[in-house]
Amino acid sequence: xxxxxxxxxxxxxxxxxxxxxxxxxxxxxxxxxxxxxxxxxxxxxxxxxxxxxxxxxxxxxxxxxxxxxxxxxxxxxxxxxxxxxxxxxxxxxxxxxxxxxxxxxxxxxxxxxxxxxxxxxxxxxxxxxxxxxxxxxxxxxxxxxxxxxxxxxxxxxxxxxxxxxxxxxxxxxxxxxxxxxxxxxxxxxxxxxxxxxxxxxxxxxxxxxxxxxxxxxxxxxxxxxxxxxxxxxxxxxxxxxxxxxxxxxxxxxxxxxxxxxxxxxxxxxxxxxxxxxxxxxxxxxxxxxxxxxxxxxxxxxxxxxxxxxxxxxxxxxxxxxxxxxxxxxxxxxxxxxxxxxxxxxxxxxxxxxxxxxxxxxxxxxxxxxxxxxxxxxxxxxxxxxxxxxxxxxxxxxxxx
Numbered sequence: 001x002x003x004x005x006x007x008x009x010x011x012x013x014x015x016x017x018x019x020x021x022x023x024x025x026x027x028x029x030x031x032x033x034x035x036x037x038x039x040x041x042x043x044x045x046x047x048x049x050x051x052x053x054x055x056x057x058x059x060x061x062x063x064x065x066x067x068x069x070x071x072x073x074x075x076x077x078x079x080x081x082x083x084x085x086x087x088x089x090x091x092x093x094x095x096x097x098x099x100x101x102x103x104x105x106x107x108x109x110x111x112x113x114x115x116x117x118x119x120x121x122x123x124x125x126x127x128x129x130x131x132x133x134x135x136x137x138x139x140x141x142x143x144x145x146x147x148x149x150x151x152x153x154x155x156x157x158x159x160x161x162x163x164x165x166x167x168x169x170x171x172x173x174x175x176x177x178x179x180x181x182x183x184x185x186x187x188x189x190x191x192x193x194x195x196x197x198x199x200x201x202x203x204x205x206x207x208x209x210x211x212x213x214x215x216x217x218x219x220x221x222x223x224x225x226x227x228x229x230x231x232x233x234x235x236x237x238x239x240x241x242x243x244x245x246x247x248x249x250x251x252x253x254x255x256x257x258x259x260x261x262x263x264x265x266x267x268x269x270x271x272x273x274x275x276x277x278x279x280x281x282x283x284x285x286x287x288x289x290x291x292x293x294x295x296x297x298x299x300x301x302x303x304x305x306x307x308x309x310x311x312x313x314x315x316x317x318x319x320x321x322x323x324x325x326x327x328x329x330x331x332x333x334x335x336x337x338x339x340x341x342x343x344x345x346x347x348x349x350x351x352x353x354x355x356x357x358x359x360x361x362x363x364x365x366x367x368x369x370x371x372x373x374x375x376x377x378x379x380x381x382x383x384x385x386x387x388x389x390x391x392x393x394x395x396x397x398x399x400x
Contacts, residue, residue, distance in 0.1 A: 031147015
C-alpha cells in the first residue's frame, strides 16, 4: 500500500497494479491478460455486469485500465469524499470470479474490434507484432500484448478462472492512493476493504531468457499506408538499470526538438523525412530503443537508414558536445516535473516502480540517475547496445 497526500484539489486516485502481463501467458494462451482486463469491468460478486461504470459515473468518477507485457493496472479517480466507495468498488472484483460465458464472448468480440480498429486498420498498426516477433524469439515479449486472435477465440472460462486464481492475489498486487486523503483514514479503509484478499501459492514467474541476435534482421512490410517509414529497433538494458538512463538521453540528443541531430539533418536540411522520433520504452527484463522515421515520398528507405546510422555513429564516437548532453538532461528534468505534477501519473509511477523494482521511492530520486549520466557512459552504452548486427530494421511501404 502506497499513499500520497496532495490536497490541492478534492480528488483522489486509486490504482491497483497486478504483476502479470502478456509475457507471463502460457503458450497458445496469448491475449489472456488483456482479455481478463476487459472482463474485470463486467460484473463482480456485488456488481452486476454493465453496472461498474454507471455506479462510478453517478459518483462523479471515471476509470480505466491497461495491460502491458509486464503488468495489468486498474485505476479510478473520484471526488475525495468518495474514497470509501472507490475502494469498495475496486475490491469487489478481486474477491470473486463472477464471469459467465455470455460476458466472455462479448468481450472477445470487443477485443477483436479493438484489434481491427487500432492495429489492422491503423497505419503502421502491425509494428508492435512485427518487431516483437523478430526482436524476441524465446521470451513472452515475442507475442503482441493483445494476443493472437486464434488464441483469444479459444480461451475458456476455465482458462480465465485459473488465471484469476493464480495472479489476482494480495501477494501479486500493489495499491496506491494519491490525492486529497487523510493518511489515517485511508489506511483504515484499505485494511477494511483489502485485508481479506488472499495470497496465491500458484505464482510462478518465469526467468527471462532470450537468445542473442546474430546479424541484422532486415525486412520489408507492405501496409495500407500513404508514406513509407523505417523502424530501426534495438534491445537495450532493462528499465531502472543504471545503463537504461543513458538511452533516454541518447533519444533526446538524436531526435527530440528541431535542433536534435536527426530532426535537423533529415527533416529540415535534407527533407528526406517528414518526421522522426525515438521511442525508448523501458520494460521489466529488457528495454526497446526504436528509431522511427517517416519518409518523404521521394526518399529512398535504404539511404535514410544509412543517414540515420551516420548520426548514431556520432553518438558512438562521442562527437557531440557537453551542451547537447546538458540540453537533453534539462528536457528530461522538465518532463519528469511535468508528469510528477499529475495525480494519475504519480499514482501510476508509485505502483510501477514498486511492482517491477520494489522501489517506489525512485519517484523522488530518479532525476539523479539522469543527472549522473556522463558523456563517457553514453559512448560506452551506445557502442555496446546500438550494434547494427544486433538489431531489427523494418521498412514499411504502401501496398499499392
